[in-house]
Amino acid sequence: MSTERRKPYPFDRIEAKWQQFWDQNRTFHALNPGEPGFDASKPKYYVLDMFPYPSGAGLHVGHPEGYTATDILSRFKRMSGYNVLHPMGWDAFGLPAEQYAIKTGQHPAVTTARNVDMFRGQLKRIGFAYDWQREVNTTDPGYFRWTQWIFLRLYNSWFNPVSQKAEGIETYRGQDPDSVRLAYVAEVPVNWCSALGTVLANEEVVDGKSEVGGHPVERRPMRQWMLRITAYADRLISELDGLDWPESIKLLQRNWIGRSEGAEVSFKIRGSEHEVRVFTTRPDTLFGATYLVLAPEHALVNDITAVSQKAAVAAYQDACRSKSDMERTELSKEKTGVPTGAFAINPVNGQEIPVWIADYVLTGYGTGAIMAVPAHDTRDFEFAEKFGLPVLQVVTPTGGEDWKGFTGDGVSVNSGFLDGLPTSESKRRMGEWLESNSHGKRTIQYKLRDWLFSRQRYWGEPFPIVWEAGRHRALNEAELPLTPPAMDDFRPTGTPEPPLSKAKDWLRYSEQATRETNTMPQWAGSCWYYLRYCDPGNTGRFVGREVERYWMGADSASPKPGGVDLYVGGTEHAVLHLLYARFWHKVLFDLAEVSTPEPFQRLVNQGIILGEDGQKMSKSRGNVVNPDDVIGACGADAFRCYEMFMGPLEQMKPWSTAGVEGVSRFLARVWRLAMDENQQGEWVRSAALADVAPDKAQLKVIHATIKKVGEDIETLSFNTAIAQMMVFVNAFTGASPRPISALRILLQLLNPFAPHITEELWQQLGFEGQVADQPWPEFDPQALIEDELELVVQINGKVRDKLVVKRDAVAAEVEAAALASPRAAEWTAGKTIRKVIVVPGKLVNIVV
RNA sequence: GCCGGUGUGGCGAAAUGGCAGACGCAAAGGACUUAAAAUCCUUUGGGGAGCAAUCCCCGUGCGGGUUCGAGUCCCGCCACCGGUACCA
Structure with missing residues (x-):
């Protein structure tokens, strides 16, 4: 005999039944404009999930949190008369698949396909209303053909600073088009990870180690493909304003882009032709500059260093070179540096000040050189203290603070023509002075760097580029997709040479030309997948124009820029995927390939789910909850409802097995409102049900629930919507006779949350059609009075x-x-x- | 350090400036049962008074303030959790 706990209602049977039904009937397939049966009179709603990377570990309970939220909304919108686009797909290129393949000897395509099947099966068991006819996979040649096509659009475009937008490269009038392309090649210091055998983007390096695997990363110069995202820095900041995104995410993006207004100032070197250009956000403090600092790698260091300092400078440079980024960071508490023996002339007062090199000045930001104002900059102050350099006050704090190390705004002193002016005014005056005397100019600097876009990997999109006589050239569109070569040995070469270089036949493009052997990073495929969902089968374009305008278009009645109506996913993509996708989308918009300037109108982050012990879920802690187990024990409807009932969607919250059981009990109570168990242990239609009108109190509960559930779904307050439905059920549990009309409304309200049980009861009670096809109930304000x-x-x-x-x-x-x-x-x-x-x-x- | 976020019962949480703790979990008591499970009913922030119905005091991290009225708004702290870090 089975020792299994008796099920509170037969969820296992009914869930499988309805999942099969939806699959066979394509219940949630959305039609495109132009297709037979498409209803143009309905408004559209595009609800998007961040598609998963199909890892070997399978789905965890964090994935379905966001997915359930969007599923409820999409089912609700569908019932409210919208054409709803709610798709799912796979972000399937990536390092883990390749590394697993290397370990096991299986081709990544094989393991990826297996993982995708597993993920799809798991998602279907949860009963999501995805339009599976629109499934996309970034590793499918029919998909990455267009990823490569978009890359070519980038390659064949430049950013026109006059129009502030991307244009075809043919409109460029300069000498060297290669110097302005949005996709370009550069010899740049990159994050080389020898353990992974690849370079990584800045965003993929955490604390000097690879985000994947935690391997050490070192800086070395290499020839790489870059995308000119910095051209869009300003628009990526300013166009955040119109988006319905959490302020915290907007802020993360603004900080990541790191716009600083300031000025460049030129300092002549005494007894030399050279000038050192520095960037400062505080030109108002120029009178207080008591020394200059160059980054150790600065190009002028060798030229200006005095003979007596040559040895010391060379030794310091060597020491810095051998330090990894991490070591530099760890040693940051103590400032180091050496004087070059050179002196610079402060243009504003003619004073001679020493020039130092120190690794607290970074080569990659600004001009790689600074003017040090120790009185009003914390780092300069520390450095000056350590090396006994003069500290000269040029700002008086207005709040009575100590001027030493004061970095805020105040009033200029000891600053000639700036004396007595507030900081903001001094900045402006000094900017003008620098420009009119040709000592500098006002400029804007960004922390954002161009996007390092090539990887030395096998399992990624090959670049549609060939090399001939040392020059790169684009493949023809007709030559796409360019598929990776079939290889048995796709291990890294152990050198910066990518694995594709081992495929000699593939490599050879013609007598003279060879193929690019780098591949694109995993972000490439996820930069535009939301567009492909609109038109996944299109073989002539990455997305049909009319279809794109329909699903991505703005509501003409709304001032909002349009795009995906709701995008739900985790915060971890705040500065990676979400910035890259916006960048690509803006380029496509500039080139008139898409109709909106922004891809995602409304963004919501779901909070992470912690283990039962309140700790982050991890295998080593043994607190990981597997969705399959929960569904096996309590059913998919209970799983869905519990994930939503736990608390506010955006909040971090711990898992509770007892909590799932509580929600499961609620669904069982719903079941027993409609069904009785007879002597034989079979479920039959409840004898208490009757075709009677609800009384006044019951009507009030019914309409209060219609109102609250509808409003709460719109604001994604699913926990309180469920609580209200519990109130409803509690109110009717003891009622006899039970008005069948009340139950009918409950099934409609509950359907987006618990689609299986509601569909089954709808059928058992003999209602026509399916709940999912019913219009959303309207509430009667009179009933609440x-x-x-x-x-x-x-x-x-x-x-x-x-x-x-x-x-x-x-x-x-x-x-x-x-x-x-x-x-x-x-x-x-x-x-x-x-x-x-x-x-x-x-x-x-x-x-x- | 800087930037965000969060602090409410034993726990997850709820509350357009208007009855703090809806709803759920857990716990206790009861009904049903030979018994258990399941189910149904009741109680449950802390303290105090009363035979009782009831009533009083305290209570949303801490300290101030605004208001007829503050979990909610303002000022100043503290703690925890994220992100980020020599960005000139």
Whole structure:
């Protein structure tokens, strides 16, 4: 005999049944404009999930959190009369698949296909209303053909600073088109990870180690493909304003792009032709510059170093070179540096100041050189203290703070023509002075660097590029897709030479030309997948124009820029995927390939789910919850509802097995509202059900629930929507006879949350069609109005009594009744009533 | 350091400036049962008074403030959790 706990209702049977039904009937397939049966009169709603990387570990409970939220919304919108696009796909290129392949000797395509099947099966078991006819896979040649095509659009475009947008390279009038392409080749210091055998983007390096695997990463110069994302820095910041995104994510992007307004200042080197250009955000403090610092790698260091300092400078440079980024960071507490023996001339006062090199100045930011104002910069101050350099006050704090090390705004002093001016004004004046005297200019710097776009990997999109006589050239569109060569040995070469270089036949393009052997990073495929969902089968374009305008277009009645109507995913993509995708989308918009400037109108981050112990889930802690187990024990509907009932979607929250059981009990109560168990242990239609009208109190619950659930879904407050449905069920559990019309409405409201049980009961009760096809119920405000209201009587803000008054009682009547109430009289006895506040429908507050 | 976020019962949480703790979990008691499970009913923030119905005091991290009224708004702290870090 089975020791298994008896199921509170037969979820295992009905869930499989309805999943099969939806699959066979393509219930949630969305039609495109132009297709037979498409209803153009309906508004559209595009709900998007961040598609998963199909890892070997399978789905964990974090994935379905966001997916359930979007599923509820998409089912709700569908019932509310929208054409809903709700797709799913696979971000299937990537390092883990390649590394697993290297370990096991299986081709990544094989393991990827297996993992995709597993993920798809798991998602179907949860009953998501995805349009599986639109499934995309970034490793499918029919897909990455267009990833390569978009790369060619980037390659064949440049950013015109006059129009502030991308244009075809043919409009460029300069000498060297290769110097302005949006996709270009550069010899740049890259993050080389020898353990992974590849270079990594800055975003993929965490604390000097690879984000994947935690291997050490070192800087070395290499020839790489870059994407000119910095050209879009300003638009990537300013166009955030119109988006319905969490402010915290917008801020993360702004900080990552790191726009700083300031000025470049040229310092002449004494006794030399050379000039050192520095960048500063505080040109107002130029009078306080008491020394210059160059990055150790700065190009001028060798030229300006005095003979006496040559040895010391060379030794310092060597020491820096051998340090990894991580070591540099770890040693950051103590400033180091050496003087070059050279002196620079401060253009504003002619003073000679020493030139140092130090690794606290970074070569990649600004000009790789700074003017040090130790009085008003923390780092410069530390450095000056350590090496005994002069500290000269040029700003007076207005709040009476100590001027030494004061970095805020104040009033200029010891600064000639700036004296007495506030910092903002001094900045402006000094900027003008520098420009009119040709000592510098006002500029803007960004922390954002161009996007390092090539990887030395096998399992990625090959570049549609060939090399001939040392020059690169684009493949023809007709030659796409360019598929990777079939290889048995796709291990890294152990050198910076990519694995594709081993495929000699593939490599050879013609007598003279060879193929590019780098591949694109994993981000490439995810930069535009949301566009492909609109038109996944299109072989003539990456997305059909009309179809793109329909699903991605803006609502003409709304000032919003349009795009995906709701995008749900984790915060971990705040500065990676979400910035890259916006960049590609803007380029495509500039080139008139898509119709909106932004891809994602509304973004919501789901919070992470912690283990039952309140710790982050991890294998080593042994607190990982597997969705399959939960579904096996309680069913998919309970799993879905619990994930939503746990708490606010965006909040971090711990898993609770007892909590799932509680939600499972709720669904079982819904089941038993409609079904009784007979002597034989079979479920039959409940005898308490009757075709009677609900009474007034029941009507109020029904309509309050319609109102609350609808509103809560719109604001993604699923936890309170479920709570309200629990109130509904509690109100009807004891009712006999039970109005069947009430149950009908409950099934409609609950359907987006628990689609299987509601569909089954709908059928069992003999209602026509399917719940999913019913229109969303409308609530009747009249049903919520009571003839009599209960008011609270407060004395000095404390509740002392309650009062029942007629709905239409006027303030004076209410006030009189409140004052006359026995307990109010008790509390006010012998006191002067100073004031009475009546809040209609709520309370009366008597102030004594 | 800087930037975000969060602090409410034993736990997850709820509350347009208007009855703090809806809803769920856990716990306790009861009904049903030979018994258990399941189910149904009741109680459950802390303290105090009363035979009782009831009533009083305290209570949303801490300290101030605004207001007739503050979990909610303002000022100043503290703690925890994320992100980020020599960006001139």
